[in-house]
Amino acid sequence: MDILNTVDTIPLENILGKKSPDEVTEEVKTSGLRGRGGAGFPSGLKWSFLDKSTDKPRYLLCNADESEPGTFKDRLLMEKNPHLLIEGMILSSYALGCETAYIYIRGEYMFILRILEKAIQEAYSKGFLGKNIKGTGYNLDLYVHPGAGAYICGEETALIESLEGKRGNPRIKPPFPAVSGLWDCPTIVNNVETIAAVVPILKMGGAEYAKIGIGRSTGTKLISASGNINKPGVYEIVMGVSVEEFIYSDEYCGGIKDSNDIKACVPGGSSVPILPKHLLFKESTGEPRLMTYESLSEGGFQTGSMLGSGGFIVYDEKQCIVRNTWNFARFYHHESCGQCSPCREGTGWMERVLHNIEYGHGNSDDIDLLWDIQRRIEGNTICPLGDAAAWPVAAAIRHFRHEFEYHVKYPHRVMDADHVYQPEMKTLVN
Amino acid sequence: MSLIFSQDSMAEIDRLITHYPPNRKKSALLPVLHVVQKECGWLSVPVMDKVAEILSIKPIEVYEVATFYSMYHTEQVGKYVIEVCHTGPCMICGADKIISYISDKLGIKVGETTKDGLFTLKNCGVSWSLWIRTYVSDR
Numbered sequence: 274m275d276i277l278n279t280v281d282t283i284p285l286e287n288i289l290g291k292k293s294p295d296e297v298t299e300e301v302k303t304s305g306l307r308g309r310g311g312a313g314f315p316s317g318l319k320w321s322f323l324d325k326s327t328d329k330p331r332y333l334l335c336n337a338d339e340s341e342p343g344t345f346k347d348r349l350l351m352e353k354n355p356h357l358l359i360e361g362m363i364l365s366s367y368a369l370g371c372e373t374a375y376i377y378i379r380g381e382y383m384f385i386l387r388i389l390e391k392a393i394q395e396a397y398s399k400g401f402l403g404k405n406i407k408g409t410g411y412n413l414d415l416y417v418h419p420g421a422g423a424y425i426c427g428e429e430t431a432l433i434e435s436l437e438g439k440r441g442n443p444r445i446k447p448p449f450p451a452v453s454g455l456w457d458c459p460t461i462v463n464n465v466e467t468i469a470a471v472v473p474i475l476k477m478g479g480a481e482y483a484k485i486g487i488g489r490s491t492g493t494k495l496i497s498a499s500g501n502i503n504k505p506g507v508y509e510i511v512m513g514v515s516v517e518e519f520i521y522s523d524e525y526c527g528g529i530k531d532s533n534d535i536k537a538c539v540p541g542g543s544s545v546p547i548l549p550k551h552l553l554f555k556e557s558t559g560e561p562r563l564m565t566y567e568s569l570s571e572g573g574f575q576t577g578s579m580l581g582s583g584g585f586i587v588y589d590e591k592q593c594i595v596r597n598t599w600n601f602a603r604f605y606h607h608e609s610c611g612q613c614s615p616c617r618e619g620t621g622w623m624e625r626v627l628h629n630i631e632y633g634h635g636n637s638d639d640i641d642l643l644w645d646i647q648r649r650i651e652g653n654t655i656c657p658l659g660d661a662a663a664w665p666v667a668a669a670i671r672h673f674r675h676e677f678e679y680h681v682k683y684p685h686r687v688m689d690a691d692h693v694y695q696p697e698m699k700t701l702v703n
Numbered sequence: 704m705s706l707i708f709s710q711d712s713m714a715e716i717d718r719l720i721t722h723y724p725p726n727r728k729k730s731a732l733l734p735v736l737h738v739v740q741k742e743c744g745w746l747s748v749p750v751m752d753k754v755a756e757i758l759s760i761k762p763i764e765v766y767e768v769a770t771f772y773s774m775y776h777t778e779q780v781g782k783y784v785i786e787v788c789h790t791g792p793c794m795i796c797g798a799d800k801i802i803s804y805i806s807d808k809l810g811i812k813v814g815e816t817t818k819d820g821l822f823t824l825k826n827c828g829v830s831w832s833l834w835i836r837t838y839v840s841d842r
Contacts, residue, residue, distance in 0.1 A: 341801045342790035375722075380737065416722040421733050421772030438732035440765075440771040442797075456727055499792040543791055586792050600791050 274485070274493050274511045276473040277357065277466070283476040285401060289367055290409035293562040297368035301471060303479030305491035310336055310427070310464030311542065313566045321449040324459040332460045333371045334436065335468050338420055338427040339379040340606060341542035345586030347465035349507045351378075351385050354469075355392040358417065363401060364475055366413050369461055373414050376465075377432050378545035380421040389417050411694060426610035428656045429462035430454075430608070431610065442612050444657035450555035462584075466495055486512035489680060490565035494583055496525075500538075501589035503527035516540070516562045516569075517554045529591060533589040537672070540569050541581020543601050544661030546668030547594070548578050551650075564667055574668065594676045598669040599627035605662035616659040619650040623666055630677060633684030640677045644670055712742045716757060723813045728758045736775055745776040781816040781823035789826050802826070810836055 288297065296485025302317030323331060335358070335641055339347040348444065351358055358376070366374045378386050396402045404412050418436055420426045426435045430444035433455050470492060474482045477633065483491045490512040499505045504527035508518065519525045520535065529535050539547050556562050557576040564580070571577045588597065606620040612660035623646050629635045654660070670677060680687050708716070715738050716731070723730040735754055736746065751765040758765075770773045778782075787824050789798045800826075806812060809819060809822050816823040 338741065343792045379735075380772070383737070418722070419734055419737060421737065422774035423772050437727070438729035438758075438760075438768065444713055456724070500795055539791075558722075584792075587796075588795060590796055597791050597795070600794050602791070604790050686715060 275492055275509060275584055276485075277469055277495065277509055277556070278354065278674045280356070281353070281472075283472065284361075285363060286407045287340060288364060289411050290405060294368045295633075297364065297475065300475055300479035301368070304470075304482040305473040305479075305486075305489060306467065306470055306474060306482070307490070307566065309470070309494065309582070310466060310546075311341070311464035311579075315465050316463065319451070320365075320369060320461060322449065323461055324452045325370070329457065329654070330373065330456040331369055331371045332455045332458055333362065333369055333374040334365045334429075334432065334455065334460060334462045335374070335376040335465055336427060336429065336432055336462050337376050337382070337463070337465045338424075339382075339582075340379055340424040340427050340437075340608075341537060341544060341582050341584050342498055342601070343586040344582045346497045346507050346583055348382060348385065349497075350465055350469055350495065351389060355389050356383075356396075357472055358389070358465055359392055359396050360472045362415055363396075363413060364471050365468050366415075366462075367411055368471075369460075369621065372412050372553070374416075375415045375436060375455075376415070377426070377436055377437065378417055378419055379426075380419045383419060386417050386419055393417070395498065396515045400499070405485045407533075409531055423610075424604075425610045425656070425658060428658065431656065432462060432660045433460065442610050443658075445655055459656070463604065474588050478625065480502065480531075482498050488566055488567060490567060490580075494564070494580070496564070496583040496585050498526050498585045498587070500585075500587035501530045501533065503530055503593070504585045510564055512563075513603030514564045515554075516564060519564055519585075526585075526587065529589050531589075533591065535587060536592060537588045537592045539584070539586040539588075539665075541579045542655075543586070543604065544664060545579040546574050546577075546664050547582040547588075547597075547672065548668075549672045552576050552672070566642065574671075578668070593631075593687075594673040595627065595680050596667050597654055598666055599624065599631045601666045602627050602662065605658065609662070611660060613654040613659065614652040615650045619646050619659070623662070627666075630680045631687065632660075633680065633687050634685070635677075635681045637681050640670060640674065641675075641679065706749050708739060708753070709742055712738050720758075729760050729764065732758060732760070732765065735771070736765075736769060740775060744782070745779050747779075779816075782821050784823045784825060786825045 298320050307313045308316055320694045359593050362374050423441045425431045426441040428443045429450055431441040435441045449592045450460040485492050493509050494512050495507055495509050497507045517545050521528050535550050537549050538572055540554050556571040566580045569578055569580045602624040606624040609616045609620045626639050626643050630639055647666045650659045651663040655672055716735050716767050719731045719734045739750055740746055746769050752762050755762040755765045769777055787802050811817055811824055813824050813826055
């Protein structure tokens with residue numbers, strides 16, 4: 274389904290001035306749209322939290338800081354269809370009563386910032402932005418603000434700090450941004466894909482949009498597929514496609530590269546728990562696992578994971594889970610902002626322990642130590658980066674403990690960085 | 704001698720400042736640092752002090768930001784900075800081999816600059832499925 278990959282949009286005059294801002298918000302609520310950045314919080318509900326009791330200006334910020342390893346969906350949307358995002362920004366700002374909006378884009382996407390600025394310039398010259406948009410009396414200024422290479426700025430309060438020209442240190446909540454955000458004014462932060470989806474919602478109506486997908490997972494979702502698959506790329510799926518179909522169908526990933534067997538999959542970006550093959554295609558109840566918020570998280574972290582941001586990373590049988598876990602731990606250690614001790618110290622500690630195990634210097638206590646460290650990070654930090662660092666380590670130990678044990682038991686076999694997973698690993702450990 | 708940025712850079716800085724309310728000039732800090740880094744190649748203390756003067760903020764407010772964000776170079780780098788992503792998805796597709804190839808070819812390790820000052824090799828801390836980034840500065 275191509276509802277985000279289209280230039281077929283809606284004349285703004287049909288909405289601005291014709292529908293009240295509250296009616297627009299209602300359409301978004303009816304659509305069941307949920308935040309596409311990872312948390313999956315209902316977007317219309319988030320909008321309704323905006324504090325409208327003050328005279329302060331309100332701001333809409335678009336979170337285009339997409340930095341999660343494995344996630345590159347917003348990049349494609351902004352690169353190939355920037356006007357859809359701009360139109361979504363106009364409609365969303367109108368609903369929220371904002372007269373200034375910013376797109377916070379990661380610094381590495383500087384070339385996309387140029388594309389967006391060009392498209393914004395076009396919108397200004399055609400009267401879609403600026404004063405008295407299309408004669409409706411509504412004013413909106415839209416700007417793009419670049420980040421400079423900090424994953425943490427994807428967290429909404431860190432993003433606000435960064436936009437204020439400071440280090441990206443997340444704020445303690447409450448107050449939530451909807452009450453006190455950018456420059457202490459009421460602020461809504463939404464992901465690129467969420468804001469883009471507002472356009473088709475208003476075009477077809479919230480009720481029609483809600484018919485796409487399954488249950489509370491309405492609409493389409495952009496999935497960025499990477500790893501050992503035949504056709505890596507960004508796919509727009511109707512939520513409810515089965516995981517098996519998504520990986521093996523020629524319409525999507527096209528199966529595993531070199532006809533290898535699949536070992537595991539991280540379905541929603543590096544911070545969500547990894548799922549082993551036996552839990553990937555079927556839920557714990559035996560039902561097929563689907564690409565929806567609910568189905569992917571079925572069974573909690575014992576047997577499930579999360580849809581997250583849609584960064585779908587597939588691992589074939591030859592990949593080393595310990596090496597992958599160490600790689601992610603290194604990333605989170607590098608990206609921790611350093612405010613909270615459990616995250617600042619814990620991420621570095623996990624990286625060092627995992628490095629030791631991966632390079633054959635681990636001992637049998639290290640696996641329990643790792644479990645202990647991640648448990649002490651999770652839930653004990655200001656922002657969710659701590660959780661994001663802890664979950665992949667916990668899931669790797671939960672589902673692939675035998676690989677860790679193999680590394681500890683046979684250090685000489687894993688010294689070489691290129692070591693591949695040996696199928697006999699499991700039997701050797703047992 | 705006091706430091707002066709080029710007319711083009713100053714014009715761009717003036718444009719960026721207009722994106723924020725008049726009493727919130729500090730918000731332009733990140734975009735302005737990108738502009739001056741492009742002109743100067745890296746952010747030396749005199750460059751950062753000048754930025755502080757332009758935005759009417761304290762120099763420490765610039766230093767703390769410049770050292771926090773990984774895209775700002777607070778030490779001199781080569782004319783071309785090659786950054787290779789090595790997070791999970793890139794690693795399983797062979798990023799480490801690409802890094803060691805470039806490293807062998809240029810005779811430098813990650814984080815080093817070639818003797819002729821042309822190339823710096825860095826790890827891109829954040830992801831893209833496979834991506835090599837090159838900055839060109841006009842020095």
